[in-house]
Amino acid sequence: MTAHADRQRWVAVAEELAQTLAIDVLDRDRSGVDPLPQLDLLRESGLTTLLVPAEFGGQGATWSTAVAVIRALAQTDASVAQVLAYHYVNESNAGFAATAEAGERWYRASATNRWVWGDSVNPTDPDLAFTPTADGWILSGTKRFSTGASAGDVVLVSGTVSGGDDDGRNLTVVLERNRAGVRPLGDWDALGQRQSASGSVRFEDVAVGSDDVIAWGSDEPFASLxxxxxxxxxxxxxxxxxxxxxxxxxxxxxxxxxxxxxxxxxxxxxxxxxxxxxxxxxxxxxxxxxxxxxxxxxxxxxxxxxxxxxxxxxxxxxxxxxxxxxxxxxxxxxxxxxxxxxxxxxxxxxxxxxxxxxxxxxxxxxxxxxxxxxxxxxxxxxxxxxxxxxxxx
Incomplete structure (x- = not known):
């Protein structure tokens, strides 16, 4: 199948899903609740694994296809489209920034479990610190504007190491949404994008291990794409x-x-x-x-x-x-x-x-x-x- 035909196929999937989302989009917007049932629809459609390489269990699509899907969904439900957009980018750290071994591990886990990836990385709110311990780090602090963090399966978290040999380095990890100490605050109250699950998250002495690491900060061109x-x-x-x-x-x-x-x-x-x-x-x-x-x-x-x-x-x-x-x-x-x-x-x-x-x-x-x-x-x-x-x- 050509890249153009593959794009058309997935855009058609998104357009069909958009028709379903349109049925109650106004009621959901007014409720402002997290879009949990809608994320299930994304999983069932295959769109959540769109950018995972085929050899790791995904659809192996291109970025031009992924953003065309976002565009199609946004015509009806920009909130759900935003969550999917952030999911694609958060998950893409496995391809851009992780080592080959770690990237394969995260991609396979994401495809197998059909994860939706939220994030807590807002750089204008740098109140997160990883404090070294004998087994890894303790993560503490609060991040605003954490899209998808309260509704997705895992949360991409970025902060600065405080102390030890890596003091001052930026560290990015992936944590389950329900890990002990991860507390979405449910304080998203914006004019629009009301179902984008973009509230704050508080991290209260969260235990983080080396297996949770997806990447260290880097200005290498590909890693920062x-x-x-x-x-x-x-x-x-x-x-x-x-x-x-x-x-x-x-x-x-x-x-x-x-x-x-x-x-x-x-x-x-x-x-x-x-x-x-x-x-x-x-x-x-x-x-x-x-x-x-x-x-x-x-x-x-x-x-x-x-x-x-x-x-x-x-x-x-x-x-x-x-x-x-x-x-x-x-x-x-x-x-x-x-x-x-x-x-x-x-x-x-x-x-x-x-x-x-x-x-x-x-x-x-x-x-x-x-x-x-x-x-x-x-x-x-x-x-x-x-x-x-x-x-x-």
Whole structure:
């Protein structure tokens, strides 16, 4: 099967799942509870093992396929799409950052158990410390914005070693969600992405052993590709929100009876102002989709280089992904806002749920400031400069 055919197959799986998620997405959004039944649907669909290499029990798909799946789900349920996006990136540490032996072990365990990977790695909240013991470390501290940590099977945790021979080094481990001392606080109360399970986690003297380690911190280009991967996932998440918002708006416009009393048209769908706005938004979304597909395939090419990838390769793809993030951020915000201009006052009813798209994109687009992505692209274009490797760049 060609890569394109494989992508189409998995996008079709995601689109079918999205139809199921659409049935109660508004009720679930209003409840704000963790999406445990929805994660079971992801497991049953095969999407959770999409990026695990086939030789280790997974589907062996490419990143361009994975982000296309995220995009398809985000059209209906951006919260569940976000959890899946973070799952892919968290799990990918087994391929990018782990040793070959450790990577195989984590991949096999993930595929066999159909794990969903949450995380607790927020770098702007560095209140985690690994204190060495005779048997490993004791982990203590609190992390906010820990997506999927309260709903997934395992949690990717990153912190700094405090004391001993490795003092000051960054350590990343994988812990079961129900391990003693791991306490999700259930404090996620955002405007949107309400089912993304993104609350804080407190670690109270958690025993950590060497078998829990997935990687030590590294600026090696290939090992740090999970950061461009998450930004690529965001770009596709935002594009999916824009697509879903416009699709719902089109349905609402087609159902509208009559037209504005000053209009020369008999129906809202024939009004030139309505057609102008829909045409403008559709064109911008189509352009963003083309950019997303091109960028996804470019990322595949860099990933395929493996550890032969250079700093220049990583820097170049990071800029390409930053371009996508800029475009999809603006496109989704603009679309989710302007669709109300053509759907009318009745579309503002809570029962319609058209606001879900705007609340979701407005919330997640604040993850990291898009203005710094603009600077990242500008510095590269003008001066050939790359940003320092981090969990955001």
């Amino acid at each position: 999970f950061t461009p991967a998450i930004q690529l996932s965001f770009g596709n998440l935002y594009l999916g929100v824009a697509q879903g918002a416009l699709a719902q708006a089109i349905d609402l416009v087609r159902e509208r009876r009559g037209s504005w009393f000053l209009s020369t048209a008999d129906r809202y769908r024939d009004d030139p102002f309505t057609q102008r706005i829909v045409g403008d938004l559709d064109a911008k979304i189509a352009a963003a989709e083309a950019l997303a597909d091109r960028t996804g395939e470019a990322f595949d090419a860099v990933v395929a280089l493996g550890h032969a990838a250079t700093a220049e390769d990583r820097g170049r793809i990071a800029v390409e992904i930053a371009r996508l993030k800029i475009v999809t951020n603006e496109t989704a915000l603009d679309t989710a806002h302007r669709i109300f201009e053509v759907t009318g006052s009745s579309s503002a009813k809570a029962s319609t749920g058209l606001d879900l798209h705007w609340r979701n994109i407005r919330t997640h687009s604040l993850h990291d400031p898009v203005d710094f992505k603009r600077l990242e692209v500008g510095a590269y274009i003008l001066n050939g400069e790359n940003q320092p490797i981090s969990l955001y760049t």
